[in-house]
Amino acid sequence: MANEKRVLLEYADQIDPRKAEDYIKVGGYKGLEKARSMNRRDLIEEVKKSGLRGRGGAGFNAGMKWSFVPQYADTKYVVCNFDEGEPGTYKDRIICEKNAQALLEGMAICATAIDSKQGYIYCRGEYPFMVKLLNDAVQSAKASGALGDFDIEIRMGAGAYVCGEETALIESIEGHRGEPRFKPPFPGVSGLWSQPTVVNNVETFACLPYILTNGADWFAGIGAASYPGTKVITLTGDIENPTYFEVPTDYLLRDVIYKLGGGIKDGKKFKAVQVGGTSGAFIPEQNLDTPIDFDSMAAIGASLGSGAVLVLDESRDIVDVVTRISKFFEHESCGKCNPCREGTWRCREIMERINAGKACPEDIEKLTVLSRVMKNAALCGLGQAAPIPIDSTLKYFKQEYSCKLITL
Amino acid sequence: MTEYQVIIDGCKNLKGGIIEAFHALQDKYNYIPAEALREAARQFGVSEAEAYGVATFYSYLAVEKRGRYVIRMCESAPCHVAGADELLKEIETALGIKTGETTADGKFTLELAQCVGQCQATPVITINSQPYFNVTKEKLKEILADCK
Ligand SMILES: Cc1cc2nc3c(=O)[nH]c(=O)nc-3n(C[C@H](O)[C@H](O)[C@H](O)COP(=O)(O)O)c2cc1C
Ligand code: SF4
Ligand code: FES
Numbered sequence: 001m002a003n004e005k006r007v008l009l010e011y012a013d014q015i016d017p018r019k020a021e022d023y024i025k026v027g028g029y030k031g032l033e034k035a036r037s038m039n040r041r042d043l044i045e046e047v048k049k050s051g052l053r054g055r056g057g058a059g060f061n062a063g064m065k066w067s068f069v070p071q072y073a074d075t076k077y078v079v080c081n082f083d084e085g086e087p088g089t090y091k092d093r094i095i096c097e098k099n100a101q102a103l104l105e106g107m108a109i110c111a112t113a114i115d116s117k118q119g120y121i122y123c124r125g126e127y128p129f130m131v132k133l134l135n136d137a138v139q140s141a142k143a144s145g146a147l148g149d150f151d152i153e154i155r156m157g158a159g160a161y162v163c164g165e166e167t168a169l170i171e172s173i174e175g176h177r178g179e180p181r182f183k184p185p186f187p188g189v190s191g192l193w194s195q196p197t198v199v200n201n202v203e204t205f206a207c208l209p210y211i212l213t214n215g216a217d218w219f220a221g222i223g224a225a226s227y228p229g230t231k232v233i234t235l236t237g238d239i240e241n242p243t244y245f246e247v248p249t250d251y252l253l254r255d256v257i258y259k260l261g262g263g264i265k266d267g268k269k270f271k272a273v274q275v276g277g278t279s280g281a282f283i284p285e286q287n288l289d290t291p292i293d294f295d296s297m298a299a300i301g302a303s304l305g306s307g308a309v310l311v312l313d314e315s316r317d318i319v320d321v322v323t324r325i326s327k328f329f330e331h332e333s334c335g336k337c338n339p340c341r342e343g344t345w346r347c348r349e350i351m352e353r354i355n356a357g358k359a360c361p362e363d364i365e366k367l368t369v370l371s372r373v374m375k376n377a378a379l380c381g382l383g384q385a386a387p388i389p390i391d392s393t394l395k396y397f398k399q400e401y402s403c404k405l406i407t408l
Numbered sequence: 409m410t411e412y413q414v415i416i417d418g419c420k421n422l423k424g425g426i427i428e429a430f431h432a433l434q435d436k437y438n439y440i441p442a443e444a445l446r447e448a449a450r451q452f453g454v455s456e457a458e459a460y461g462v463a464t465f466y467s468y469l470a471v472e473k474r475g476r477y478v479i480r481m482c483e484s485a486p487c488h489v490a491g492a493d494e495l496l497k498e499i500e501t502a503l504g505i506k507t508g509e510t511t512a513d514g515k516f517t518l519e520l521a522q523c524v525g526q527c528q529a530t531p532v533i534t535i536n537s538q539p540y541f542n543v544t545k546e547k548l549k550e551i552l553a554d555c556k
Contacts, residue, residue, distance in 0.1 A: 087484035087523035125431070125468040126524040128537050153422075156431055159468030161522060175424030175452065177465040193423070236486035236527045243528055278485055278523075308527075310486055324488045328522055334465075 003259050005222065005248045007230050008206050012098035018136040020144035023101035029146040031212030035109045036148075040071075043113045047208070050216035051228040056081055056164075056201030057276070057305045057381075059227065059294040062208075068188035069114045069196045077197040078110045078119040079173070079187075080205055083157050083164035085124060086277030087328065088308035091232040092202035094244050096130055099206065100137040104152060106205030109212060110198055111150045119152040120192070122169050125159050161332040165380050166199040167191075168334065179336045180380040203232060223249030224293035231292060231307050237273075238265045238313035247292070254288040257311060268313040272397065276305020278325050279385035281392035282318070301392065318400045322389050323351040329386040340383025343374040347390060360406050364394065411436075412444040416451050426452045426462060430469050438478055438517075438536070439470040467521070475510045475517035477555045479503075482532045484523035490530035496520075498545050499533070502552060515555070 006012070015022035023029065035043050048063030069076060080103065084092045096103060107119045123131050131154050138152045155173050157163050163172045167181035170192050191197025207229055211219045220228045232246045233256060240262030247256070257263065257273065264270050272282045275292070281302040283290075290296050297304045312321065326348040333344045350367050353359040371387030378384045394401060409417065415436060419429040429448045433440050440448075440463055449459035463469050470478075481487075481496050500506055503516050510517040526532045529541030533551075540551055 084525055085523065088486045088527050089523070090525045090527055093525055124525065125466070126521075126534070126537070155422075155425075156428065157468075158427055158431070158466030159521070160466050172427065173424060175426040175454075175462065177462055234527065236530065237489055242530075274485070310489075312489065316489060321485055321489060324483070325485055328484060331467075331522065 003247070003251075003255065004245050005230050006246045007210050007222075008095055008102060008203070008232065009098050009246045015099075017096065017098060017100035018133060018140055020101055020137075020140040020146055023099075023105075024144065024146070027213065028101055028209065029105055029144075031209035032105050032108050032112070032146065034212045035112045040113055040115065043109075046216050047113070047211065050211045050219040051226070052204065052207055052211060052219065053227050053294060054201055055203035055207070055231065055307070057086075057303070059304070062200060062204055065188060065200070066110065066113050066198055068186065069198060070189065071115070073196045075118075075193075075195045076114050076116040077192045077195055078107050078114070078116045079166075079169070079192060079197055079199045080107055080119065080121040081164060081166065081169060081199055081201050082121050082123045082127075082130075083169060084127075084202075084306070085161035085164045086279065086306040086308060088236045088274075088310050089234055089277050089306040091234050091244060091307055093127060093130060094234075095202055095206050095232060096134065100134060101141060102206040102209050103202055104137060104141050104147065106208035107152060108147050108150050109208045110200065110205065114196070114198055116198075117150060119150060120173055121152060121154045122157055122163070122173060123154055124157045128156070131156055160334070161328075162334045162380070162382050165382065168380070169199065170197065177334075179334045180382075182379070223251075224291055224296065226295045227293040227304075231304070233292070233307040233309055235261050235309050235311065237311040238268065238316070239263075239311045240265055249293040250291045252288075253283070253290050253292055253309075256292065256309060257288070261309075261311065264311065264313050266313075268315060271312045271314045271316055272318060272393075273312070274310040274389065275308070276303040277308040278328055279303075279382075279388060280305050280308070281388050282322075282396060283392075284396040301395075318393050318397045319351070319355050319404055322393050323348075323355040325389045326351040326386075329382070333382065333386075337377075337379040337383065339374050339377040340379070340386065343370055343378070343383060344386050346370055347374075347387060351390070354401060354404055357404050358406065359404070364401060364405070368394070410447075412441070412447045413451075416444070416448050420451055426454065426459065427466070430463055434469060438476065439472060439474045441473075442471070445471065473510075475515050477515060477535050478517045478519065480519045480521035480524070480534045481507075482522065482524050482526075482530075482534075483520050484527075486523070486527045487531040492531045495531050495533075495543060495545075495548070498548055502548065
């Protein structure tokens, strides 16, 4: 695709992701070699300088995160977040299917920076075939000698969206219920089995080999200045080309939909787009000329999140879609804290009543108050983000709610 | 050793690996039998209550007996707009059961799932973890007929 910029996916379908030799032939494991020749501080500085920010949703500077890991600890862990539970998202699967060795190399680079000997990949339970692929990939990388004494173990999630939250993920690897922990302490200081742990997303790790090989300045020069690099995005919904793309981060949302996506399916008109997966905001037509990077999205009250892009055409019933989304959050709330456990239940209940034409204007007011409480008082990002689809559609598509209300 | 013990023993060296043991059990039986759960608790040194708490936390794991073919229908937003609700009704009619139930012959169990990460080809169902893409009423017939 002419409009894409492929870095992570440059050799997609040309190399076997299982085979380290294939990857080495196209320049693989050079970044790790370079990382190993640097001292720890310089390596972290280089990653900081590249401006690489987390691709799992929170957008935290990767080098900065690594710098919090205390040097004195004997054991440190590198954990890859491959839980990928955000509906509409499958980019981490694509990255692994096309270029798994880059993920392994990225984890080994991180291990070099924080002096870790053990890595874990937490792969969602719905991807058993990916566990096989990753096990083969690790075996091949180990056999080639590229990973040195750094070991990587694959662990499987079991269908809990909240386990994508880094502390819940850690609980799950430890064999517990996946309930988020109170923070601080952050995982960088006390994570897996209470040891310093870096948790990064698949895509974040997979960027690292290219940063080390081509230099921090090269990476910092791609895309948006404050969130540089490329982003793998996945298009779903009423779109002509429902597939994945890798684009520079200053790519316009409108071009994602109309150039890469080929426009709205069946020649219909655009109604709304939800970026960042099910916890993202719905964006109306007037905001489409926004670059997809983290800060530009935040500026219009949206979020890049995982890079999922759900397009809805003019015929779609927004209230119905948001009702379904509220059911998702009720189902996925882990129940540890009250604002989310009760809040997601109430949101779903009120949304269902609105959708069924059985609610009145006061219900909208209650929903608004509830949303404020959840955003402020929920323990983790799940409960905090759950009302965003509701809020954003109340803001831009109020009419669709109003016409379903009973007015006395 | 019983069969349960052998399976669980295979995961024993994984620190905190009780969830891996549950996966291994479920691969074999399609659910985690009560006796196996007790054995896993014993081998991993946690109480039965805790092991049960873990198993029931995760929607991918089941502690009730299920059919030989576990059908999961994705109901997340992208599949929803692609007609997941209608497809679910088709499946219920074809199998003569409601969501959450198992057919009388013990062949099929029907469950709902949230996004299974195959949203390039909605709506999606999985049967024993194998995904099926762009499922239509016609395709569904073939897919079910292939479950022998
Ligand atoms: C409810 C919830 C679900 C999340 N799911 C994921 C996920 O599936 N994958 C992911 O990489 N990060 C997910 N995150 C973000 C992680 O907590 C964490 O920020 C991320 O793994 C850090 O990696 P990064 O800095 O490389 O993005 C989730 C957060 C929350 C609150
Ligand atoms: S916000 Fe929701 S998911 Fe997060 S800890 Fe509270 S109950 Fe659990
Ligand atoms: S939304 Fe159904 S597979 Fe992702």
